[in-house]
Amino acid sequence: MSRTRFRLAGATIALMLAAVAGCSGGEGVDVDGNDGAGAGGVLNAAIGGEPDQLDPHKTSAYYSFQVLENVFDTLVEPDENLEMKPALATEWTTSDDQLTWTFTLREGVTFSDGSPLTAEDVVYSYNRIIDEKLNNAYKFGTVKSIEAADPKTVVVTLNAPTPNLLANLGGFKGVAIVQKSNVESGEITTKPVGSGPFVVENYSSGDSIRLVRNDNYWGEKPKLDGVRFTFVSDPTVALQNLRGGEVHWTDNLPPQQVPGLLDGDDPTVRSVPSTDYWYLSLNQARKPYDDVNVRRAIAFALDREAITKAAKFGLATVNQTAIPRNSAFYYEYAPYSHDVNQARQLLDQAGVSGLTMDLMVTSEYPETVTAAQVIAAQLEAVGITVKIRTLDFAQWLDEQGAGSFDSFMLGWLGNIDPDEFYYAQHHSDGSFNFHKYANSTVDRLLDQARTETDQAARKQRYEQVAKQIVDDASYIYLYNPDVAQGWSKQVTGYEVRTDRAIRFREVALAR
Amino acid sequence: MARFVIRRLLQSAVVLLGVTLVVFLLLQLVPGDPVRVALGTRFDPQTYEALRARAGLDQPLVVQYFDYLRRALTGDLGVSFRSGRPVTAIVLERLPATLSLAVTAVLFAVVIAFPLGIVSAIRSGSLVDHAARVFSQFGVSVPDFWMGIMAILLFSGVLGWLPPSGYVALTEDPGRWASHVALPAATVGLVTASILTRFVRSSMLEVLSEDYVRTAEAKGLRTRVVVLRHVLRNALIPVVTVVAVQLASLLGGVIVIEVLFAWPGIGRLTYDAVAARDYPVLQGAVLLVAALFLLVNLVVDILYARLDPRITVK
Numbered sequence A: 001m002s003r004t005r006f007r008l009a010g011a012t013i014a015l016m017l018a019a020v021a022g023c024s025g026g027e028g029v030d031v032d033g034n035d036g037a038g039a040g041g042v043l044n045a046a047i048g049g050e051p052d053q054l055d056p057h058k059t060s061a062y063y064s065f066q067v068l069e070n071v072f073d074t075l076v077e078p079d080e081n082l083e084m085k086p087a088l089a090t091e092w093t094t095s096d097d098q099l100t101w102t103f104t105l106r107e108g109v110t111f112s113d114g115s116p117l118t119a120e121d122v123v124y125s126y127n128r129i130i131d132e133k134l135n136n137a138y139k140f141g142t143v144k145s146i147e148a149a150d151p152k153t154v155v156v157t158l159n160a161p162t163p164n165l166l167a168n169l170g171g172f173k174g175v176a177i178v179q180k181s182n183v184e185s186g187e188i189t190t191k192p193v194g195s196g197p198f199v200v201e202n203y204s205s206g207d208s209i210r211l212v213r214n215d216n217y218w219g220e221k222p223k224l225d226g227v228r229f230t231f232v233s234d235p236t237v238a239l240q241n242l243r244g245g246e247v248h249w250t251d252n253l254p255p256q257q258v259p260g261l262l263d264g265d266d267p268t269v270r271s272v273p274s275t276d277y278w279y280l281s282l283n284q285a286r287k288p289y290d291d292v293n294v295r296r297a298i299a300f301a302l303d304r305e306a307i308t309k310a311a312k313f314g315l316a317t318v319n320q321t322a323i324p325r326n327s328a329f330y331y332e333y334a335p336y337s338h339d340v341n342q343a344r345q346l347l348d349q350a351g352v353s354g355l356t357m358d359l360m361v362t363s364e365y366p367e368t369v370t371a372a373q374v375i376a377a378q379l380e381a382v383g384i385t386v387k388i389r390t391l392d393f394a395q396w397l398d399e400q401g402a403g404s405f406d407s408f409m410l411g412w413l414g415n416i417d418p419d420e421f422y423y424a425q426h427h428s429d430g431s432f433n434f435h436k437y438a439n440s441t442v443d444r445l446l447d448q449a450r451t452e453t454d455q456a457a458r459k460q461r462y463e464q465v466a467k468q469i470v471d472d473a474s475y476i477y478l479y480n481p482d483v484a485q486g487w488s489k490q491v492t493g494y495e496v497r498t499d500r501a502i503r504f505r506e507v508a509l510a511r
Numbered sequence B: 001m002a003r004f005v006i007r008r009l010l011q012s013a014v015v016l017l018g019v020t021l022v023v024f025l026l027l028q029l030v031p032g033d034p035v036r037v038a039l040g041t042r043f044d045p046q047t048y049e050a051l052r053a054r055a056g057l058d059q060p061l062v063v064q065y066f067d068y069l070r071r072a073l074t075g076d077l078g079v080s081f082r083s084g085r086p087v088t089a090i091v092l093e094r095l096p097a098t099l100s101l102a103v104t105a106v107l108f109a110v111v112i113a114f115p116l117g118i119v120s121a122i123r124s125g126s127l128v129d130h131a132a133r134v135f136s137q138f139g140v141s142v143p144d145f146w147m148g149i150m151a152i153l154l155f156s157g158v159l160g161w162l163p164p165s166g167y168v169a170l171t172e173d174p175g176r177w178a179s180h181v182a183l184p185a186a187t188v189g190l191v192t193a194s195i196l197t198r199f200v201r202s203s204m205l206e207v208l209s210e211d212y213v214r215t216a217e218a219k220g221l222r223t224r225v226v227v228l229r230h231v232l233r234n235a236l237i238p239v240v241t242v243v244a245v246q247l248a249s250l251l252g253g254v255i256v257i258e259v260l261f262a263w264p265g266i267g268r269l270t271y272d273a274v275a276a277r278d279y280p281v282l283q284g285a286v287l288l289v290a291a292l293f294l295l296v297n298l299v300v301d302i303l304y305a306r307l308d309p310r311i312t313v314k
Helices: A002-024 A062-068 A119-131 A135-140 A165-170 A180-184 A235-244 A255-261 A292-301 A304-312 A340-349 A366-380 A393-402 A418-426 A440-451 A455-472 B002-029 B034-039 B045-054 B061-073 B087-122 B127-141 B144-158 B174-208 B211-218 B223-251 B255-260 B266-276 B279-307
Strands: A042-047 A076-078 A084-086 A089-094 A100-105 A143-150 A153-158 A198-204 A208-213 A226-231 A268-273 A277-282 A316-318 A356-362 A385-391 A407-412 A475-487
Touching: A042 A062, A042 A235, A062 A226, A076 A165, A084 A089, A084 A165, A100 A119, A119 A135, A119 A143, A119 A153, A119 A180, A135 A165, A135 B045, A153 A165, A198 A226, A235 A475, A235 B144, A255 A268, A255 A475, A277 A292, A277 A366, A292 A340, A292 A366, A292 A475, A304 A316, A304 A366, A304 A475, A356 A366, A356 A393, A366 A385, A366 A407, A385 A393, A393 B034, A393 B266, A418 A440, A418 A455, A440 A455, B002 B061, B002 B279, B034 B045, B034 B266, B061 B279, B087 B127, B087 B174, B087 B223, B087 B255, B087 B266, B087 B279, B127 B174, B144 B174, B144 B255, B174 B223, B174 B255, B211 B223, B223 B279, B255 B266, B266 B279
Parallel strands: A042 A226, A356 A385, A356 A407
Antiparallel strands: A076 A084, A089 A100, A100 A153, A143 A153, A198 A208, A208 A226, A268 A475, A277 A407, A277 A475, A316 A475
């Protein structure tokens, strides 16, 4: 018995030694074989977690969309300024009453398996989302019908003018055009068929997703042979992978190290302002947060710069209106300076003293946990005791849904059109209005702006909305974070996008 | 012997049934709504209801449980709530990664713990003995995730010997598998080794004080022979149990280490399933782990009889 044990032990040591030897044999950059001179190589990308599934209509995970951005197409898609540009549709017209939109599809587009992508596929995809009430069904709220006039023409009929229809149909790949047979075979969850620049070749659960170039792609052919996504949840490990050359690209960088990394050139780390925003929400169904003075007092008590420094190591822009500076809807309005006296005065007016406030944050988003500590310290200074509750996200959502909170901190990601975030969060019928804010003026303005087709008038309405929301402190907006990503010196042609879409179609890998 | 095995298998089946019930009930007590997690922050109430119905979560609990049980008996552990894929497949495809990590870690532990434990028992009170005890105290008290990060920074960062994370299947490329498994296995193995060293040492010490050892020495046998033939063989019996229990618990997935090293095993699957409240996957993973645990225990009981003829399997 013991002798067998020792023999096994010897074998293990031998294995370990072989392993060490094998590594020093130059395993640095893994490009999965393929050493042809003209070949583009395989880019290794480390993302922070595993996609739950690859059906773009059913997933809501950002990890899934990091992959799917490279696999699927939408009718239109946002350019770097988040303006909607032609993708599968080359042009579109709108009827005079704004209720009929006619899209012309690009010539000669096929799915990656070679079958043609026609107007019928667009109709099928949209109806699937609507009929099965899938995640993004709300984006089709005003859509009456979708028809294929001919194989190259899609007609969308609306119940009401929808000025942000393009953003709804192209904002992200959650409304991608899918293939009916791929859906019906059930393969879409692991082997989706799209028309994008890459095709999913292999999905190895828990480990990696391998994409290869789609040779049938309608656009400029990608330079890379493929992309291999691995799931590395620890940012220190991801950065180590990037430095060691096992990985060429990652967006999972330790936040405290990003400021230092921005100065170096290998790896290249870039950071741009994102369209996300983070905020503090007070439960207006509970006393004393139903009193606008209390909410405003808290807004004055916060030092946003300090919160940003702690939570994002300075990689964020403070903002009091949600809409980021680079958006066409940006509205300069920041009435809350950090003013402890003002805050105390407002609390006195409200007759509130010795308040203890419950603040719910989630470990899913560590920046809320860090920010909460700074917020607690700042509110302490105006006599409010903050009790921080750190929950996992599932439980957090549960408590939020039940309204069991005094306050919470959360973010809203990938924002393009104000209708989407302002309506859901501040309209009294909004699906995300868990803090029970109700202001009939805001409701009316939001309803009007939703169907206002004159862009200038629409922008003006949203400015009024923004002002009212900020004055009422419906949400206390804090900051727009930057999005930081890093890649090795070998990678060229990659741009960090403000909407955090990860596009590898123009990327090349030097070797 | 055959009857023993059959009886144990039947007992195991009852235990597994209990496991399904307990896990199912526990999951109901855990706060958190899988539908809300799956939908993320943007959805409307109709989407919510539709997904709830599709997942069968609108059914009464009793119906849900017996549905699950009925299908589980045919090997169908349901469909993952999030990915829509069959749980049986999801759980089984994670098995090789966990198996290879657990077995390597235990081998690593045994390689360290046996010599260390034996020497430190024979030379009790010596410098080696003290060093072994410090080592074992260190291994038990230092958190494994911290040790993992330090190992990555040293062996991958500073020395550049090993990849910091990732997985290659043993069947695909044994060399690259070994280079990837080395760090996580060593990290886990170090903790296991610490525990084992103590057991080997105390078990050896106990046997060393037995009369027959003194007799053997009195016969004039060399220490080497006494230790290998008389002491070790007897001291191993309780140690085997500890090794088996360690192996069984590692088979349950070393959650923190698997997450840290991006190792696609049962532990990481469990971790993700908990975060997403993916009940079917969680149930499947726990069931598999429970089954493995029972299996390892059965093997140990049989092994016992082989190691020590005084023990008979009834």
